[in-house]
Amino acid sequence: MNDExxxxxxxDEAWKYQFLTYPNPAVGCVILDxxxxxxxxxxxxxxxxxxxxxEAIKEALKKLNPNLDIPDEPNKAHExxxxxxxxxLKDGIAYxxxxxxxxxxxxxxxxxxxxGLKFKKVFIAALDNTKAGGGFEILKNKGxxxxxxxxxxxxxxxLKPFYKWQRGEAFKLFKxxxxxxxSALGKDISSKESRIYAHKIRSVIDLLVIGGRTMRxxxxxxxxxxxxxxxxxxxILSHKSxxxxxxxxxxxxxxxRNYYDHxxxxxxxxxxEGGENFLKSFKNDxxxxxxFSNSRFTAEKSLSLDLNFKAIYRGELxxxxxxxxxxxx
Amino acid sequence: MNDExxxxxxxDEAWKYQFLTYPNPAVGCVILDxxxxxxxxxxxxxxxxxxxxxEAIKEALKKLNPNLDIPDEPNKAHExxxxxxxxxLKDGIAYxxxxxxxxxxxxxxxxxxxxGLKFKKVFIAALDNTKAGGGFEILKNKGxxxxxxxxxxxxxxxLKPFYKWQRGEAFKLFKxxxxxxxSALGKDISSKESRIYAHKIRSVIDLLVIGGRTMRxxxxxxxxxxxxxxxxxxxILSHKSxxxxxxxxxxxxxxxRNYYDHxxxxxxxxxxEGGENFLKSFKNDxxxxxxFSNSRFTAEKSLSLDLNFKAIYRGELxxxxxxxxxxxx
Numbered sequence: 001m002n003d004e005x006x007x008x009x010x011x012d013e014a015w016k017y018q019f020l021t022y023p024n025p026a027v028g029c030v031i032l033d034x035x036x037x038x039x040x041x042x043x044x045x046x047x048x049x050x051x052x053x054x055e056a057i058k059e060a061l062k063k064l065n066p067n068l069d070i071p072d073e074p075n076k077a078h079e080x081x082x083x084x085x086x087x088x089l090k091d092g093i094a095y096x097x098x099x100x101x102x103x104x105x106x107x108x109x110x111x112x113x114x115x116g117l118k119f120k121k122v123f124i125a126a127l128d129n130t131k132a133g134g135g136f137e138i139l140k141n142k143g144x145x146x147x148x149x150x151x152x153x154x155x156x157x158x159l160k161p162f163y164k165w166q167r168g169e170a171f172k173l174f175k176x177x178x179x180x181x182x183s184a185l186g187k188d189i190s191s192k193e194s195r196i197y198a199h200k201i202r203s204v205i206d207l208l209v210i211g212g213r214t215m216r217x218x219x220x221x222x223x224x225x226x227x228x229x230x231x232x233x234x235x236i237l238s239h240k241s242x243x244x245x246x247x248x249x250x251x252x253x254x255x256x257r258n259y260y261d262h263x264x265x266x267x268x269x270x271x272x273e274g275g276e277n278f279l280k281s282f283k284n285d286x287x288x289x290x291x292f293s294n295s296r297f298t299a300e301k302s303l304s305l306d307l308n309f310k311a312i313y314r315g316e317l318x319x320x321x322x323x324x325x326x327x328x329x
Numbered sequence: 330m331n332d333e334x335x336x337x338x339x340x341d342e343a344w345k346y347q348f349l350t351y352p353n354p355a356v357g358c359v360i361l362d363x364x365x366x367x368x369x370x371x372x373x374x375x376x377x378x379x380x381x382x383x384e385a386i387k388e389a390l391k392k393l394n395p396n397l398d399i400p401d402e403p404n405k406a407h408e409x410x411x412x413x414x415x416x417x418l419k420d421g422i423a424y425x426x427x428x429x430x431x432x433x434x435x436x437x438x439x440x441x442x443x444x445g446l447k448f449k450k451v452f453i454a455a456l457d458n459t460k461a462g463g464g465f466e467i468l469k470n471k472g473x474x475x476x477x478x479x480x481x482x483x484x485x486x487x488l489k490p491f492y493k494w495q496r497g498e499a500f501k502l503f504k505x506x507x508x509x510x511x512s513a514l515g516k517d518i519s520s521k522e523s524r525i526y527a528h529k530i531r532s533v534i535d536l537l538v539i540g541g542r543t544m545r546x547x548x549x550x551x552x553x554x555x556x557x558x559x560x561x562x563x564x565i566l567s568h569k570s571x572x573x574x575x576x577x578x579x580x581x582x583x584x585x586r587n588y589y590d591h592x593x594x595x596x597x598x599x600x601x602e603g604g605e606n607f608l609k610s611f612k613n614d615x616x617x618x619x620x621f622s623n624s625r626f627t628a629e630k631s632l633s634l635d636l637n638f639k640a641i642y643r644g645e646l647x648x649x650x651x652x653x654x655x656x657x658x
Binding site (some may be wrong): 001003014032033035036037038041117178179180181183291293295296297298299300301302303304305306307308309310311315316319323325 | 362364370432507619624628630637648652654
């Protein structure tokens, strides 16, 4: 297959972790051996954990030598690999959706892995203009790197939350769970897998934003229990004061959670959850929309409003399909 | 990657041609070289054209030797390949979603290709119990075949229209085009790519079935013009007689098309097209549902009925997502 095929595998893997790596970028990496066998398809999973390149190289090496006992901790893994790779990945080929980092951050520079292990080629879809950038130039000077523009747009779509963070701007995501015929009403609309993804996002956002009506009618918990994650701070947008709400509503009973009746200044990553009215009120403020659709038709009322989206990613979770959309203006 | 990964690539490729190969089964094939590089991912595209295995082997050989001038016609291609393969695919590995045929039909037995070209392994997801079967045993006796049960269910889902045809039974597909919030109303709901797929299906079905109301209100053409295909015969289910319809409606102006007010006996492959009421009337008679969803919310009325589907495939066409569903009873 061609380079585009492999880069798309890397990008698709990264999309599975979109939003979960915040404030880091979502990045995917595919490693081929010198004969072009696919050895690994990996992604960066969470800020602080191994970068996509390290994850992919670890898996590739383990496939070639199952006895290699690579440490889990990224700094130790990096050091171990540079010492013990035994040229197993010499002349290998890598496809990375974002330029490999060239600086020591929480984890060591990924570019060292490609030079140290003597890769033949590293394809890069999108360049990195932060202080972590420069990896492309280093690899290019050694004759092993190529900036492929083939999948650049898809790779840059992945980076939108990261770009906003870089600029010090907030990223606002709207989450909506629908039936196949567009109703947001009813209980347990989404599959368990979809809800797990939403809970993972809740565990990394700075603020969950909901409407007062949802709070009063649904009496939700709005935590990240499905992934044992930290419950996000909560902003309740309502024309009624926070004091007027029943404090026995589950969402109010979580220790350590902060509550707001407005979005605090400098909040960076927030997810809005709600139905038709909440969407109507805030659609124009959103950076992206995460819409889950299950496999059921229901006789409940469906959403009714005119909106034109563009899907920048589509995936499946359990029995649901989901899309990450932007509003077409 | 593991065998399941490659078999899923083969099966996904076959799904792109689901319904279009009727009465043949939809089949996909992936070819790896002896070093496990992916050389080709192909599918059977239409009855009478090359089988998936021949398509995949042709592409793999051309990749290894671009000068090979393989004829287009399947019988000639088959003969040419057996004479001119130069052991290029010796020790190759193939993943086929359905047992390769062992008999001369419109095209020669695919199993000969694998033995003649000295493949090392052929993985098969689903066995074929028709007269074309037996390929697995032949390959197994030569030590090169393995029936993988990993993806058997997905491979068998692909074969459902074929199984029905084998038993002499009709296959009934319901096509529905929706907005993301479940409305079937409005014009040009689907992307061009979705409409092309629907027109390709129209060009292979025996009968298109619609309701009298759609005929009178939409005055549709219901042909296969987007793919220069044959317009299907038309059945209009209505409480009014066919004679009462305005004969200037475009669908009546197609030469060579037959019209019915009932489904003729022995009709094998038919597609029902309609909206909420037509779906309500015939949902329990259907074998599968092809549902396109675009990326728009609309203020038009959405479908309102309780139905529980199971998705057996999901894909993307242009800006649309689509699913092939079965009714959960």
